Amino acid sequence: AQSVAQPEDQVNVAEGNPLTVKCTYSVSGNPYLFWYVQYPNRGLQFLLKYITGDNLVKGSYGFEAEFNKSQTSFHLKKPSALVSDSALYFCAERTGNQFYFGTGTSLTVIP
Amino acid sequence: KAGVTQTPRYLIKTRGQQVTLSCSPISGHRSVSWYQQTPGQGLQFLFEYFSETQRNKGNFPGRFSGRQFSNSRSEMNVSTLELGDSALYLCASSFRQGQFTDTQYFGPGTRLTVL
Numbered sequence: 066a067q068s069v070a071q072p073e074d075q076v077n078v079a080e081g082n083p084l085t086v087k088c089t090y091s092v093s094g095n096p097y098l099f100w101y102v103q104y105p106n107r108g109l110q111f112l113l114k115y116i117t118g119d120n121l122v123k124g125s126y127g128f129e130a131e132f133n134k135s136q137t138s139f140h141l142k143k144p145s146a147l148v149s150d151s152a153l154y155f156c157a158e159r160t161g162n163q164f165y166f167g168t169g170t171s172l173t174v175i176p
Numbered sequence: 177k178a179g180v181t182q183t184p185r186y187l188i189k190t191r192g193q194q195v196t197l198s199c200s201p202i203s204g205h206r207s208v209s210w211y212q213q214t215p216g217q218g219l220q221f222l223f224e225y226f227s228e229t230q231r232n233k234g235n236f237p238g239r240f241s242g243r244q245f246s247n248s249r250s251e252m253n254v255s256t257l258e259l260g261d262s263a264l265y266l267c268a269s270s271f272r273q274g275q276f277t278d279t280q281y282f283g284p285g286t287r288l289t290v291l
Contacts, residue, residue, distance in 0.1 A: 099279065099280075108180070108266055108285050110282070111279055111280075111281060162277040164268075165221075169218060169219070
C-alpha cells in the first residue's frame with residue numbers, strides 16, 4: 066500500500082511567489098519522511114528529511130518542510146520561487162529499511 | 177566524497193537482448209537499491225542489496241536480477257529485453273546498520289532504450 070501520496074501532479078507558481086508542494090503520509094507511529102528533487106534526465110537529489118524533533122525542517126536551496134502530525138502531512142515549501150526550481154519533486158517515506166516514493170509533482174515556476 | 181556513479185549513462189538495445197548496468201555507491205555505503213522510473217509508472221522499487229545479499233525485492237519478473245560485490249558495487253541485469261523495459265534505471269546508496277537505513281543518495285541513472 067502506498068504510504069505517501071502527492072495529491073497534485075502539477076503545480077504552477079509565479080516567480081517570487083511562495084511555493085508549496087503537498088505530501089501526505091499514512092503510516093502509523095513516527096514516520097521518517099524525505100523530499101527529493103529531480104531535474105530532467107538526472108537522478109533524484111536529496112533536499113531534506115524529517116526523523117524527529119522540530120516540525121519545521123530546513124533543507125537545501127532554501128527549501129523547508131513542515132511536519133504536521135494531526136493532518137499527517139509533510140508539505141514542501143519555499144518563501145520565494147525561482148525559475149530554476151522548476152523540476153519534479155518526490156516525497157518519500159522510510160519503513161524499516163525500505164523507501165516508498167510518491168508519484169511525484171511537477172513544479173513549474175513561471176517567469 | 178564522490179557521489180553515486182552509474183555506467184553506462186545511455187544504452188540502446190533490441191528486444192530479446194540482455195543488459196547489465198553498474199552502480200558504484202558512495203564510499204562507506206553498503207546498501208544499494210535499484211529503481212525503475214517510467215513516465216507512466218513513476219518510481220518503482222526493484223531490489224536492495226546489503227552486504228552482498230538481496231534484502232528486499234519489488235514486484236518485477238525474474239528477468240530482472242542483481243548482485244553486489246564485496247566492495248559494495250552492484251550490478252543489475254535484465255535478460256530477454258522487452259519494449260516495456262525502456263526506462264531510466266536509478267541506483268541509490270545509503271548507510272545501513274541493522275534496522276537503521278539512512279538517507280538514500282541517487283546516481284544520475286542509466287537511460288535504457290529497447291528497440
